[in-house]
Amino acid sequence: MKPEHLHFFIDPSRCIGCQSCVQACSECDTHRGESMIHLDYIDRANSVQTVPVVCMHCEQPTCAEVCPADAIKRTADGVVQSARKPRCIACGNCVVACPFGVPEVYEDRKLMMKCDMCYDRTSVGKKPMCATVCPSQALFYGSAEEIALLRPMSEPINRFQFGQQTITTRVFVMAPRQFVRLAPGLDVTAVLDTRPGQDVFDHVEI
């Protein structure tokens, strides 16, 4: 069992895009050679901002709800697992349905695989590999008390709005305090329409 008091926190404002999490994920003993993390530039032409995406481990996982083969299970401690090999038919419903874009179907083995919060590590009391190596600690694993102490400028949120769908997750995203005071959840669809800020080099002549 994953210790109940330990949680996963993501703070994209800290992310430096170094890909350490991606490289370390592919070292995991359960899926060596494949990384389950997606790390993308939002808009590299206009910003160096990157966002690491791990499985958010939804309370009611959309991936499992849409799975026709009932191949995606959630453990008692709230970790949504990769598809069960005997059941998965590699249809890709979960890939299309997941609002965070997490699952991937590996055509060579006809199997959906995704982040399982390093269950082999977290279930024996270790931290997930990505959160252990992350040089900016944009990915953090620890208790609510620790994160409150270490990150006084932000607060964890775990409610996300995607159009009509509200999703509550086991993984938290750190948001600026003043933002959380205004709205306790994050309207992801609205955020998608915003663009990185102005060009800081406007004053520079060629």
Place this chain on the structure above:
Amino acid sequence: MATIPVDELAIINRFGPHLSAMTGTRLSTSVEPETLVKTHCCFCGQQCGIQLKVRDNQVIGFEPWEEFPFNRGMLCPKGVKRYLQGSHPDRLLTALRRDPSAPGGFAEMPYEDAIARVASEIARLQSAHGAGSIGVLSGASLTTEKTYLLGKFARVCLKTPFIDYNGRLCMVSAGVTNPWADMIGSAVIWVAGSNVAECSPITTNYLWQAREQGAKIIIQDPRLTPIARTCDLFLPVRPGRDAALFAGVLQLMIGNGWIDRAFIDAHTTGFDQVAEYCSQWTLDKTAATTGVPAASIEKAAALWGRSPSGFMLHARGIEHHSNGVQNVLGSINLVLATGRIGRPHCGYGTIVGQANGQGGREHGQKCDQLPGLRDISNPEHRKYIAGVWGIDERELPGPGVDAYEMFRKIDAGEIKGLISICFNPKVSLPDNSFVTRCLEKLEFYVAIDFFLNDTALHADMVLPGSLHEEDEGTVTQVEGRIIKINKAVDCPGEARQDWRIIQDIAAALGRPHGFTFTEPRAIFEELRIASKGGVADYSGVTYEKIEREMGVFWPCYANDPKTGEPIADHPGTPRLFEPGSYNPIAKGAGPFYFPDGRARFNVADYRVPADDVSDEFPTFLTTGRVVSQFLSGTQTRRIGPLVNQYPEPRLELHPRLAASLGISDRDWVVAETRRGTMTVRAMVVNTIRPDTVFIPYHWAGKKSANQLTVAAQDPISKIPQYKVCACRVRRADGPPSYDAALEPQQ
């Protein structure tokens, strides 16, 4: 005869760089390691603790080492994949000799025969042309034991003054006063010319954590790097104008009274001259010169000047200049003017680039130094070291010249033979077509390396050296913490630990005196004595103490420097220049390392960079690193997952500059300077000054950014001006010829 033996492509096909991949045991999910070896990453100056998984004399993976205090398990992608440098298809398993008739231009040779041949060539050249006809180029990624031995080898065995190291390109201006943990609680941290996120990623969390505790972060850089994206104040300085920026900020601080008069009066000298110099740097003039908006300069002065505590960090961005020392002195003036030194949350540091930035410099491979940061021109220092080495002081050569000047001496015919280890100057030195011409003039060149690096293509002989995980020893990382590298696997084939190779050459030359060590620990024990009484005193450090304490900060004394009495267990010195602290130069007069114990203000004079922009070459070129590659890429261009992350160099330019040149993202473009041209793909991003382009330098041959850079050097530190030169950019007619012939990493 150091010309490349056969077509370069034939050598690359045989010796790489090829890519390693996760295959076999390293892809298996069911193979358990036999042992976990606690050691450190082999790459940058952060020297992250890591545990290597070992099975069947092979490193098969890694496990984070969360107890090591500096990085607590954190690693960058290079550290994560560093294990894939072992068991590599390109690994040199035997000695090689230049042989145009052999496949790939080099023939295998028994190790002993190769050592004999190297010794006979050295002896031949020295008897014909004198001891100084042989030069040694070494590196700061080596353990301190190896660097100590190389300095001794050059002076005692070869009797040549000509040894220098690749730290010349890197941390020759380096110093650090506080452990990184001191940043947490600091009110303001100023990072000047350091792409922390890519070049020293682990420092990122220290900066972000300091910010959580209230620190304001100031970033000074011509590029909006990942660390600059969310900083509190970005100073987008025009390349080569850092000294002017520091002077302008200090002028505002003086004008507003944001200086610590009491500290300046009690603990420094030279402030008045600096203040007088700065008076010309009005806000308007500073803004016009540096390209930083006046409001940002004012904000920087207020943030730095009015904070109760502060930490100043810088790296190659301000150091890689023909005015690099002045830039550094300018930053130090800001530290001294506010008295922010020698206290918790108040300090100054250079973020070193290589593993052993400090240890590799302090103990004798720099051309003008002897162990313990001693001066090779100082009669007392010479006498002490000659005594440790058991030679007559008169036999000890005087100062040599910097690494680039050694190539000028090769060009002039003065140096005729070269030994290189841990240095790939054909990629890493500026204006490298000159370096190639010099290599071709050598009568004899022997390279020691584990892969056939790009410079070693010119070698007459190649000796197979050791990987980081095949030897033990110490290095001194970014904070001045001495740490222990541990051996995980044995050298494969005929490869040897580097210190054994050096000693074998000494023995074959018939000059074994002082080169009969049987293990790194024995070298370290001699180094402790050699460093004793010097500024970098390691005499109280032992391997056991390093492992027990997880690192020891120098100086660490065996005898009290004040009384001379033995100290049982000196704790080391995590924070330098603390009030009341004793050092062997000031002898109690004050905490700073001058006879009067006072820190020095120095006038940090702004000068226009060499090869500044002009109508003919209107754009600044600056160079640097990407996170997934390291230095000249000898290792990282052979690690598949790292190459995939950023396969080939690209030229970054701003969309406005791109539009004016008719260039789109991913177009092939030609960058041209007074030294050379190169063709690379464009990367159009608005995260760089529109008057500046950037190319990373990790690649060789036609992909080498150092075909373009200028060999101008700082007159004091001799560091080259990699960070600015004049160039022009145009759209290429088509892809370069290398595009079809070479893999990305080649």
